[in-house]
Amino acid sequence: MPLPAKGLAWNDIASRLEAAKSKDISWRRGRMAVYFYYLDRALEEVQQKAYLAFWTENNLGKRAFPSLAKLEAEVIECGLALLQAPADAAGTFTSGGSESIFLAMQTARDWARTEKRITSPNIVLPRTAHPAFNRAAHALGIEVRRVPTVRNDFKADIGTMQNRIDRNTMALVGSAPNYPFGVFDPIRDLAALAQSRGLWMHVDACVGGFLAPFWKKLGESVPDWDFSVSGVTSISADLHKHGMAPKGASLLLLRSRELAEKYQTFDFNDWERGPYVARTMQGTRPGGAVAAAWAVLQHLGEDGYLKCARLIRDAKQQLADGIRATDGLAVLEPSELSILVYRSADPAIDIVAVAEALERRGWLVGRLVEPAAIHLHLNPLHSESTREYLRDVRDAVDEVRGKSPRSKVGVSTY
Numbered sequence: 339m340p341l342p343a344k345g346l347a348w349n350d351i352a353s354r355l356e357a358a359k360s361k362d363i364s365w366r367r368g369r370m371a372v373y374f375y376y377l378d379r380a381l382e383e384v385q386q387k388a389y390l391a392f393w394t395e396n397n398l399g400k401r402a403f404p405s406l407a408k409l410e411a412e413v414i415e416c417g418l419a420l421l422q423a424p425a426d427a428a429g430t431f432t433s434g435g436s437e438s439i440f441l442a443m444q445t446a447r448d449w450a451r452t453e454k455r456i457t458s459p460n461i462v463l464p465r466t467a468h469p470a471f472n473r474a475a476h477a478l479g480i481e482v483r484r485v486p487t488v489r490n491d492f493k494a495d496i497g498t499m500q501n502r503i504d505r506n507t508m509a510l511v512g513s514a515p516n517y518p519f520g521v522f523d524p525i526r527d528l529a530a531l532a533q534s535r536g537l538w539m540h541v542d543a544c545v546g547g548f549l550a551p552f553w554k555k556l557g558e559s560v561p562d563w564d565f566s567v568s569g570v571t572s573i574s575a576d577l578h579k580h581g582m583a584p585k586g587a588s589l590l591l592l593r594s595r596e597l598a599e600k601y602q603t604f605d606f607n608d609w610e611r612g613p614y615v616a617r618t619m620q621g622t623r624p625g626g627a628v629a630a631a632w633a634v635l636q637h638l639g640e641d642g643y644l645k646c647a648r649l650i651r652d653a654k655q656q657l658a659d660g661i662r663a664t665d666g667l668a669v670l671e672p673s674e675l676s677i678l679v680y681r682s683a684d685p686a687i688d689i690v691a692v693a694e695a696l697e698r699r700g701w702l703v704g705r706l707v708e709p710a711a712i713h714l715h716l717n718p719l720h721s722e723s724t725r726e727y728l729r730d731v732r733d734a735v736d737e738v739r740g741k742s743p744r745s746k747v748g749v750s751t752y
């Protein structure tokens with residue numbers, strides 16, 4: 339697209355934007371269980387209005403915008419309190435889970451270099467950990483040792499991880515929960531192992547950070563995983579996932595302020611424009627993301643997050659029951675939070691074919707590859723689409739069994 343010779347009026351632009359969306363799959367109708375988080379119109383308005391209130395403020399400019407410094411500090415305090423951090427803990431507002439993980443690995447690397455004289459560092463983590471660790475490690479010169487999940491509950495195996503530790507190991511990683519299966523790694527055991535070897539322990543709670551505490555308050559069993567576990571050094575927790583904030587919002591939390599000051603801070607003063615200090619990878623940072631995350635925390639409050647957790651739990655229960663009741667399908671167990679995975683339990687049912695049949699009915703289907711399965715990451719909006727989804731799952735299975743003619747329904751255009 340060339341730059342228009344003459345700028346367009348908003349109406350024209352708006353209709354082109356709308357047209358650009360015409361082939362997108364409708365998240366508003368819960369047609370995908372990945373990429374989005376939605377509660378209701380009231381929250382949507384809070385997100386948009388708060389973002390717009392700070393739409394152009396630059397969160398690099400702490401002197402110019404003490405407002406943002408205050409809002410950011412309050413969001414971080416909220417996260418620290420929720421995850422039972424000690425009084426001396428510190429946090430950083432980042433653009434997302436990948437940046438939080440990057441900063442955790444960079445901080446751990448620089449800590450290990452100084453405190454443990456490790457110059458060729460490696461990290462040991464279960465294979466279920468997010469690819470963001472490899473991205474970070476690639477950029478930071480860290481070797482990654484992914485340890486296969488040998489247990490049948492998809493959790494990290496302490497023994498196998500322990501065997502991969504050597505004198506260059508700087509950190510262990512566990513997820514709360516992991517993305518492929520939605521189960522919590524045994525953080526207590528991992529943190530104890532890390533502590534006994536003098537290692538950094540990072541917990542990736544990008545998915546669970548703002549959901550697990552409320553899930554537990556609903557009376558569900560959630561293993562210990564946050565700063566209440568001694569030996570946990572850092573946690574990544576996404577505001578833009580179950581924190582329900584608009585995208586561009588995550589927290590990296592560190593057990594001690596000293597770690598942030600000594601090893602996370604980029605403090606530069608070798609150009610004409612004077613000192614430049616930052617704790618994020620970003621330079622310019624959108625003020626709107628901070629204001630919106632702050633507003634969402636205020637708007638939802640404890641009861642709002644409990645409501646989200648309840649809606650997800652109930653939707654997941656209905657989906658799991660419906661899938662179990664569908665001949666030829668089985669739900670992967672255990673399943674501990676907002677992620678539900680199901681596979682074929684019948685050689686006549688190819689789960690990939692079921693996924694394709696669902697896509698022909700207008701659903702965007704997340705796929706697990708090992709084992710072949712269908713992956714759902716649920717949010718509150720899915721409570722409204724469970725019946726429709728289960729109906730289409732049953733139809734899709736019938737179609738794959740050859741009971742019904744191949745669906746004529748095309749990919750959705752709404």
Ligand SMILES: Cc1ncc(COP(=O)(O)O)c(C=O)c1O
Pocket residue numbers: 433434435436437468470513515516517542543544545576588
């Ligand atoms: C467990 C886990 N960690 C990290 C990430 C990366 O987060 P982001 O996509 O916000 O960078 C994800 C994303 O799904 C995740 O599920």
